[in-house]
Amino acid sequence: MPAAERDGAAIHYESHGAGPPILFSAGMGGSGGFWAPQVEELSRTHQVILYDHVGTGRSGRGAPPRDLAGMADDMAAVLDALGLESAHLVGHAIGGIVGAEFALRHPARTRSLTVVNGWARADDYLRRCFEVRQGILASQGPRAYVRAQPIFLFPPQWIAEHTAHLEEDEAKILAHFPGAELMNHRIGMFLGFDGRATLGAIRAPTLIAISQDDALVPAYLGRALAALIPGAVVREVAHGAHAFTAVTPSVFNAMLREFLDTI
Template structure:
C-alpha cells in the first residue's frame, strides 16, 4: 500500500486511472472509502487520488490535535508522494475546508477547487449539530456515534431503503473508528475554523456543490461561500442531503466532471 511519508503521520493514499489529476478529500470521517461511488466514473477520464486523513483509517492514530494548516500540508504531501504538481481538488465538507486552505497557501497546486456542502465558519445551527454529535460520542461511545451518523448524512427515504447497507457500513466504521479523542480533536478544529476574512484571496476557479435538503450543513452556507470567493459558482441539487455524492453519485460525478472538464479546456 502506498504511503506519503515525511511528516508526523504516514498518510495512506490510492491512485486510480490516468489523466489530469483529481484529489478527493473526505469529510469528518476522513477516510478514502467515502469516495468509492466516484472512482469508476472519474477514473475513466482522470487520475484520481484518494487518501485517509492523518489519524484516520490507515493513516495512523492518536496524533493529537491538528490544525487546518497542518491538514492542508498533509494534502500537499499526498500530491508530492503521487508525483503530482497540481490537481483539481474536491473536498466534502471538512475536506473542502482543507482544500480552501491549500488553495490559499499554495494556489499553484490547485487547478480548481470543489467544495461539497461546505462553510466558511460554523454558525449557530452548524455548531449545535456538531455539539450534539460530540455529546453522543462522549455519553454513549463510538457505536452510538456511528449509528446516529446517517441521520445527519442521508435523506430519510434513502435511510429507510438502505438499512442493510448502512448496518454493514456501520460495523466497518465501528471496527475502524479512529478513537474518541481523535474525533473530538477533529470536531474542535473544524468548529474553530473561520475563513470568512480570506475568501476574497482564493484565486482558483471554485465550484460550491450543495444539496438543498442538507440537514447538517444547510445550502445557504454554500451560497455565502460563493458570494465571498471571486471566481466561484454554486450548483445545487434538490435531493441527496449532506452525503449526496453517495446518495446520487451519477448526479455528483457529472457535476464534478463537467466543472473539471471546463477548466481543462
Template structure:
C-alpha cells in the same frame, strides 16, 4: 498499502486509480477515502484519481491523538502530491475536506488546478455548532457504536435511510472497527468549527466549484451559498435531493456535475 510521509513525519495512506489530469479526493468528518467509492470508477475513466485517509483516521492512524491544524491538513495534501511527483491537481473535498481545499487555495495556490467544495461552509453558525455538539455528546456518553448508528441521520435523506436500512446495518461493523479515537474526533470537530477565514476567501484566484443539497440537514444550504458568494468567481451548483452525502445518494448527478466543471477548467487552461 501505499503511504506518503507528511511534513511532520505522519504516514498518509493513499491509493490511485486511472490516468489523466490528477484529482485528489478529500473526505469529510470521518476522514476515510472510502467515502468516495461511488465516484472513483467514473472519474478514473478520465483522470488519475487519488484518494487518501486523513492523518489520524482509517488507515492513516496509530490510535494516538493527533495535533493537526487546517493548515497542517492542507500540507498533508501537498505531501501526497510530492510523493507522486505531481506539481498540481484538482482537489475535491466533502465538507471538512472542502475546507482543507480552500486553505490550500489560500496558502499554496500553485498546487491546485481547481477546488470543489461539497456541502461546505465558510463559518460555523449556531445551528451547525449545535449539530456538532450533539454528535460529540453522543460519542462522549454512548461511544463509537451509538455515534455510528446515529450518523446516517445527519448524512442521508429520511426516505433513503428507510430504503437502505440493510445496507447501513451491514456497513456499521466495518465503520466501527475503523473508528478513530474519541480524542481525535473531538479535536477534529473543534478544529473545523473554529475555521473562519473571513476576508481571506476573497484572495482565492483558483477556479472553485461549490455544491450543496437543498435538503442538507447538517450543513444547511444557506451556509454553502454564503461561502460561494464570498469567493470571487466561484461557481455554485445546488441539487434538490440527497442531503449531506448526496455524492453517495445520487452519485451520477454529482459525478456529471464535477466532470463538466473539471473539463471546463482543463479546457480553459
C-alpha cells in the same frame, strides 16, 4: 496501499485511472472510502486519488492531531508521493475547508477547487448539530455515534432502503474509529474555522456544490461560502442531503465533470 510520509505520520492513499489528477478529501470521518461512488466513473478520464486524513482510517494512528495548515500540507505530501505538481481538489464538508486551505497555501499546485456542502463559518444551527453528536459520543460511545451518523448524512427514505449497506459501513467505520479525543479535536477545529477574511484570496477556479435538503450543513451556508470566493460557480441539487455524492453519485459526477471541462 501506498503511503506518503510527513511529520511523523504515514498518510495512506490510493490512485485509480490516468489523466488530469483529482485529489479527493473526505469529511469528518476522514476516510478516502467516502469517495468510492466516484472512482469507477471518474477514473475513466482522470487520475482519481483518495487518502485517509492523519489519525483516521489507515493513516497515522497515534500521531499528534493536525491543525488545518498541517492537514493541507498532508495533501501536498500525497501529491509529492505521486510525483504530481498540481491537481484538482475536491473536498466534502471539512474536506472542503482543508481544500480551501490548500488553495491558499499552495496556489500554484491548485488546478481547481470543489467544495461539497461546506461552510465559511459555522452558525448556531451547525454548532447545535455537532453538539448533539458530541453528546452522543460522550454519553453512549462510538457505537452510538456511528449508529446516529446516517441521520445527519442521508435522506430518511434512503436510510430506510439501505439498511444492510449502512450496517456494513458501520462495522467498517467502528473498526477504524479515530477515538473520542481526536474526533472532538476535529469537530472543535472546524467549528472554530472562520474563513471570512481569507477565502477572498483564492484564485483557483472554484465550484461550490450544494444540496438543498442538507439537514447538517444548510444550503444557505454554502451560498455564503460561495459569495466569499471570487468567481465561484454554484451548483445546487434538490435531493441527496449532506452526502448527496453517495446518494446520487451520477448527479455529482456529471456536475464535477462539467465543471472540470470548463477549466
